[in-house]
Amino acid sequence: MVDTQAPEKLADKPPVTVGLFVTCLVDLFRPRIGFAAVELLERAGCRVAVPKAQTCCGQPAYNSGDNAHARAVAATLLDAFDGFDYVVAPSGSCAGMIRDHIPELFADDPVLADRAVALGRKTYELTSFLVDVMGMPTAIARYQGTVTYHDSCSGLRELGVKDQPRRLLKGVDGLTLTELPSAEICCGFGGTFCVKYPEISNKMVSEKTAAIADTGADTLLAGDLGCLLNMAGKMSRESRPIRAFHVAEILAGMGDGPAIGEAGEDLSAFTDGQKG
Amino acid sequence: MQTTSQNFKANSIKALADPNLQQALGKMKVGFVEKRAKARDALPEFDALRDQARDIKNHTLANIDYYLETYEAAVQKSGGVVHWARNAAEARQVVLDICAQEKAKSVTKGKSMVSEEIALNEALEAAGYEVVETDLGEYIIQIRGESPSHIIAPAVHVLKEQVADDFRRKHLHLDPKRSLVERKDLISEARGVLRQKYLDSDVGITGANFLIAETGTSVIVTNEGNGDLTQTLPRVHIVIASLEKIVPTLDDASAILRVLARSATGQEFSSYTTFSTGSKRDADPDGPEAYHVILLDNGRTDMLGTEFEDMLRCIRCGACMNHCPVYGSVGGHAYGWVYPGPMGAVLTPSFIGVADGGHLPNASTFCGRCQDVCPMRIPLPKMMRAYRRKEYEAGLAPPAMRFGMDIWGFVAKRPGLYRLATRLAMGVLGWRGRRQGRFKSLPLASGWTDHRDMAAPSGKTFQDLWDQRHGARTTKDLEREAAQ
Structure with missing residues (x-):
């Protein structure tokens, strides 16, 4: 948005329609990540819509053993994303839920089983969609800083998201990536885990933020807002001068906005766009 | 053996405060993981x-x-x-x-x-x-x-x-x-x-x-x-x-x-x-x-033919606990019975029942590392989730959690109501947090804010901003935009 370099349209691909699954955390806490995702998808040549009737992927209930509520919430997605070529979420956790677990939830449902499988098949995490499906070679943006990257567990292990964000970050001018040795170890968020077992979660996130600080990076990036809220919140409590962004924000050239937990968000920037 | 799996939470808090244990766990975590990775790569x-x-x-x-x-x-x-x-x-x-x-x-x-x-x-x-x-x-x-x-x-x-x-x-x-x-x-x-x-x-x-x-x-x-x-x-x-x-x-x-x-x-x-x-x-x-x-x-034959049969492939190598961040934080005794770590989170409720062993499958972030390293490819998170389901269905989950799930489920399956409720809540939170950008403490969220700050929401939901921007909502909207 702020970065106005020419979008790298991929002319040889037919325009595909993408339904953006915003995710509940992005919708509620940090809408700018949703706008960053739209920006990146449009640069990749997609036409993006945001179905109105989406709320959550159902994971809080599913991972609490409450399948009835998980099914009820997940069912709203089956209708909401009908007709789109793809569904993309700026989260490996929610994309993994839709791709792998919603089909499990409806496996015995004679009416909805096939639709759940079809929804799962067309659902992707944002960076993996940009690279693996749209063939985006890299992202063109600018961010001055040394960043380190945390691989959120679901994206990494359920969806194989590892190289895609790094490949896209290579195109970001001014950015140096310093790898986090414990990048593949959980940050201790775990959805409801962090409030059910706060002491253990605290131990895990403390080890994580210490490791982040050891890299010497001034910025932390990741692909899931849940993990980012956890790590950024801990770094803020520890008064560590490290900023945290969702990787999509940096890739979309929105790294000059407030980092997670910083004041000063200007929402009018998102509604004054050329759209509408 | 005395079972204290029911007290997992208290056990784990004690373990986290034990300096000798924490020192020992710190040494253990690195060794096993690096050695396994080397052996695999070779x-x-x-x-x-x-x-x-x-x-x-x-x-x-x-x-x-x-x-x-x-x-x-x-x-x-x-x-x-x-x-x-x-x-x-x-x-x-x-x-x-x-x-x-x-x-x-x-x-x-x-x-x-x-x-x-x-x-x-x-x-x-x-x-x-x-x-x-x-x-x-x-x-x-x-x-x-x-x-x-x-x-x-x-x-x-x-x-x-x-x-x-x-x-x-x-x-x-x-x-x-x-x-x-x-x-x-x-x-x-x-x-x-x-x-x-x-x-x-x-x-x-x-x-x-x-x-x-x-x-x-x-x-x-x-x-x-x-x-x-x-x-x-x-x-x-x-x-x-x-x-x-x-x-x-x-x-x-x-x-x-x-x-x-x-x-x-x-x-x-x-x-x-x-x-x-x-x-x-x-x-x-x-x-x-x-x-x-x-x-x-x-108890083994009772697992045959059920969703827990895969667990019977276990060869007791310990890789799951060596790679588990929860085990690495609290050690084995906190699990309160014979088998600790992810394997214990499945075996314990299998052998001593969900009422006594039910904490253990809950004490996981589902990071999936255990399944990733299991030589027998046992889907440990899937089975832990199945035990959470059994616990929930048996009415053994904590009442506060059930209450929360009921409210959340009621709202989240009604997108219109959800939009209204979240608009109000995020408006209030965003307004209260606008100066600092974060909260040092929040009522009803002490589990979070006792240990870390909570980023304040922006004040408006993405959905409302998208409406203000007249963004496309449906495939029909996209067709219309393309035709323009």
């Missing part, structure tokens, strides 16, 4: 071997009745006796009966998690036998009066300085001025003490890593050689093993052995891999005069 076919190992066990489990009966016949043919035990009490009784019949006084033991599962030491000691654990780690925790905190490194929670104190307290016949600073001092002292115990012992009890159906052989893998001395020096050798240790053939055992040590300690093979078949034959220079195998069920 073997390009490692993942293919994991597939093969999984397939062997799946085949075995599908035909477990046949292979167990084949095994029993082979043991009998080689001069051994097979005892079937439905539960822990029956297994203990078989051991006590054999010891009584053999007029035993002293029993030595190799490392066996199944013997922990059936609380065998307590039963033997209550009956007046001297019981000596011969695995160094097991010996240490035995004299400390503890249970194992890790399935292959039972004393991993103990620092070597603590061991030195324990040895001074226990080995009063030795020179009080001796040096016990170095690891090797401790090892040689334990070796000296234990050597005589092997020779004095009447009955040696070991577990088994595999039982081989075609030959009636039991296999143990160790790094100290204590298992070999335990099973060859006494007159009587008792193998106590659970049913799912069975594999069809020697080749199958070899195939699984290729992934076992690599996953456990990063070794290509453990120092000793010992195959025992029957009692001493006339031409054998040594070996036990009597060879007994106790086949323990204790």
